[in-house]
Amino acid sequence: MKHVTLEGISKSYDSTKAVDEVHFNVEQGELFGLIGPDGAGKTTLFRILTTLILPDAGRAFVNGHHVVKDYKKIRKEVGYMPGKFSLYQDLTVEENLSFFASIFNTTIRENYELVKDIYVQIEPFKDRRAGKLSGGMKQKLALCCALIHRPVVLFLDEPTTGVDAVSRREFWEMLKSLKKQGITILVSTPYMDEADLCEKIALIQSGNIMTVDTPERIVSDFPDPVYAVQSDNMSRLLRELRGSDQVKSANAFGEFHHITFSGGTESMDRFLKGLREPMLIKSISPTIEDCFIHLMAAHD
Amino acid sequence: MKQLLIFVQKEFKHVFRDKKTLLLLFGLPIAQIVLFGFALTNEIKDANLLIIDHSKDETTLQITEKFRASSSFSLRESVMNTSEMEDAFKRGSIKLALIFPSQFEQDLIHEGRAPIQLIADATDPNTATMLINYASSIIRDYQQSIATKPPELSIQIQHRNIYNPELKGTTNFVPGVMALVLLLICVLMTSVSIVKEKEMGTMEILLVSPFNPILVILAKAIPYLALSIVNLIVILLLSTFLLDTPVNGNVFLLVGVSIVLIMAALSLGLLISNSTNSQQMAMLISLMGMLLPTMMFTGFLFPLENMPMALQVFANMVPSKWYYIIVKDIMIKGLGCSAVWKETLILLGMILLLLALSIRKFKIRLS
Known part of the structure; x- marks a missing residue:
């Protein structure tokens, strides 16, 4: 069953298009990632789905409700965690949680089972004011607040931005266990390495959805073999790679450059012969980021 | 309801939990009442007076004594020449000078008339006028007391200042401060808290x-309504026990109409918060848009009757103008519902509109 449906959703701010004719579906109980850089339109899509802004064109449904006409029903059924930390900084952890529970006509006790795994981690600090928590703690509290009314669909807008690596991993673990409870989760992130943690992802760039599929299938659809190369002078190497006719694409990925060749192994041999200095090269499977860059280039 | x-x-x-704001919330009205009540008064008290007596006879000494006895004036050392007097004016050490010419008593007895010169520092015209009036009335009193026979025809003026016989400035300021404080706090606090x-x-x-x-708005308004009522009670207590300006009319009626004003202010605050997106903007609009008009057009600092017609019309839109009239009627004149229903109705209309x-x-x- 489709839990979230977007049909040709468009939204512009003044003259700039924030999202442009977006289509995709999210199945019930799916952990769905919306992946793209800052300014790609992720927040705009989330705000349209959570009834906070109106689309200029197109239709969207959340749990069968129209996002414009049935906005009141949606507001009862979804959980939303905005990108910015948005809880009351001068209220304590417990006060925040019980406030949001009562706003949704429920109590902490009623749905404690759902948030228990997360809440026990912050419970030692329940009398501390939310403003005094660390970044990771704040995210956990915000997640608890968004979950406390047992939502049918959960929208998490960049929940891991600005959170340390350990907390990020913990956060994704929590999402996986929530999925087991049958909650449909839409999560957006600018970190490509988090894509593999989702069941299905949509890659979004400049308001356009470039592809929607499972991470595995997106990777396997990548047309060329990918190689990681490394040398003593990485920036000179990149210039050289990009200047060569044999190299189809070359992009910097931390310690390595990821490259593809324009004419298969022949091109590779030709390129390696022409090399003036030693270079480490190894065959790798493409990452989501490779796919993203590839799709982005294909889109332009 | 539980929500x-x-x-x-x-x-x-x-x-x-916001201690600074809380301090402001209760400190502001107290500070204003004390300030307006004691420091910023326009009553004349111990105005420095210089007497130059070129005659030094019995009559001039008796008049000087009268001035010495008045609480409005405080006598400086008398000097004998006008240049010293001018210096004193320039230094600002005196506000008024009184000059008896030589042979004052002789002229009065023989010719039946004698001049006295009053010179006032009119840099502040209101004070100068008041000083001249005070001094003239002291001299007039003396003149009547020495008149040997009553003039054949005489009109005697008897005046009485009702509602405020002692001409206390506080009776004017307390209602004004009440209007100012209630309006400011309610408008500012609600607008800022929603925008926050x-x-x-x-x-x-x-x-x-x-x-x-809509309940968010209601929930925001209720605490400030409660706090404003506490503030109102503090102001009334201060006014009664500290400034000696008790409520002459029905206290409950006064509290009732005050709640009407508070509600008008709260709705104004809501309107501001709905139209702005940052706390700074909300604060700026509340302060600029409220403080100035309230000070100017309530009528407690500047009489509205003296303003140009356009400004008088504008003043009708300031809620505190109507409230000020109501408070004066109830608190000072001790009037009841029948006197204030019209103004209250105007305030209620403003609430509905806002x-x-x-x-x-x-x-x-x-x-």
Whole structure:
């Protein structure tokens, strides 16, 4: 069953298009990632789905409700965690949680089972004011607040931005266990390495959805073999790679450059012969980021 | 209903945990009452007076004694020449000078008339006029007391200052300060607290919840309504026991109409918060848009009757103008419902208009 449906959703701010004719579906109980850089339109899509802004064109449904006409029903059924930390900084952890529970006509006790795994981690600090928590703690509290009314669909807008690596991993673990409870989760992130943690992802760039599929299938659809190369002078190497006719694409990925060749192994041999200095090269499977860059280039 | 209660509870927590704002909330009215009550008074008390007596006879000495006895004046050392007097004026050490010419008594007895010169520092024209009036009345009193036979025809003026026989300035200021403080606190606090939810992003979460957004507004208004009533009581207590300006009319009626004003102010605050997106903007509009008009057009600093017609018409839109009239009627004149119903009705009309506007402007979405 489709839990979230977007049909040709468009939204512009003044003259700039924030999202442009977006289509995709999210199945019930799916952990769905919306992946793209800052300014790609992720927040705009989330705000349209959570009834906070109106689309200029197109239709969207959340749990069968129209996002414009049935906005009141949606507001009862979804959980939303905005990108910015948005809880009351001068209220304590417990006060925040019980406030949001009562706003949704429920109590902490009623749905404690759902948030228990997360809440026990912050419970030692329940009398501390939310403003005094660390970044990771704040995210956990915000997640608890968004979950406390047992939502049918959960929208998490960049929940891991600005959170340390350990907390990020913990956060994704929590999402996986929530999925087991049958909650449909839409999560957006600018970190490509988090894509593999989702069941299905949509890659979004400049308001356009470039592809929607499972991470595995997106990777396997990548047309060329990918190689990681490394040398003593990485920036000179990149210039050289990009200047060569044999190299189809070359992009910097931390310690390595990821490259593809324009004419298969022949091109590779030709390129390696022409090399003036030693270079480490190894065959790798493409990452989501490779796919993203590839799709982005294909889109332009 | 339970949700609303919890929301109100949360608002009270915000207020009580923000110690600085709390201090401002209760410190401001007390400071203003004390300031206006004691420091910024326009009564004449111990105005420095210089007497130059070129005659030094029995009559001039008796008049000088009269002035010495008056609490309005305080006598400086007398000097004998006008240049020293001018210096004193320039230094600002005297406000008024009184000059008896030589042979004052002889002229008075033989010719039946004698001049006295009063020179006032008119840099502040109101004070100068008042000083001249005070001094003239002292001299007139003396003249009547020495008149040997009553003139054949004489009109005697008897005046009485009702409601405020001692001409205390506080009777004027207390209602004014009440209007100012209630209006400022309610408008400023409500507008800032709603905009704060927008700025902090919590409004976003509240909107994506079954909670009725209109209730957010109501929940915000209730704590400030309560705090303003406490403030009102503090002001009335201060006024009664510190400034000796008790409520002559019905206290409950006064509190009742004050609540009407508070509600008008709260709805104005809501309107401002619905039209702005940052705390700074809300504060700026509340202060610029409220403080100045309230000070100018309430009538307690500058009499409205003397203003150009356009400004008088504008003053009708300032809620505190009507409230000021009501408070003066109830508190000072001791009048009842029949005297103030018209002004109260105007305030109620303003509330309806403001509420209708702010509900119309209220956004159930982000933009």
